[in-house]
Amino acid sequence: MYGMDTRERLIQSTRELLWERGYVGTSPKAIQERAGAGQGSMYHHFRGKPDLARAAIERSATELRDRAQAAFTGPGTALEQVAAYLRRERDALKGCPVGRLTQDPDVMKDPELREPIERTFAWLTDRLTALLTRARDDGDLAAGLDPEATAAALVAVVQGGYVLARATGSAAGYAQAVEGALALLTRQGED
Structure with missing residues (x-):
């Protein structure tokens, strides 16, 4: 996954977490940790968790x-x-x-x-x-x-x-x- 750019890592991590934990259990912190991305990177690419979840879905x-x-x-x-x-x-x-x-x-x-x-x-x-x-x-x-x-x-x-x-x-x-x-x-x- 680390060959991907940050946006792609965020989407892929969110897809995996939605699969494993559902929407409520998929926190922005868990997404960032799995993607190896900081909060600033996440909010640079997406308006928030719903926007990122929509991209993953x-x-x-x-x-x-x-x-x-x-x-x-x-x-x-x-x-x-x-x-x-x-x-x-x-x-x-x-x-x-x-x-x-x-x-x-x-x-x-x-x-x-x-x-x-x-x-x-x-x-x-x-x-x-x-x-x-x-x-x-x-x-x-x-x-x-x-x-x-x-x-x-x-x-x-x-x-x-x-x-x-x-x-x-x-x-x-x-x-x-x-x-x-x-x-x-x-x-x-x-x-």
């Missing part, structure tokens, strides 16, 4: 969208791209860095902190909806399938898969949730 959200987009634009049919997204390598035991923030009441009650989370899940649902619509139109899914509802269900499967993995201490819970969802989708194409 935005960074996590951007990375999530970038990883998803790579799967969504990969080779194969629309249904294969959805499967690639669901099956892409993740640290299931660690959980989703964006989804986990929805469990933090201090983040969710602040519209500025909540906005990148809402925007990311809306983007993800929209992208999945478009792919599922294309898969349905290509005949890979049942004609009666509701792409928007199915996209929301797939986002829930991913987030729920993280919860199962963490609850059981095994990535198998995540994999089982994903494979179950894909089996349901595949059966939809057989109707």
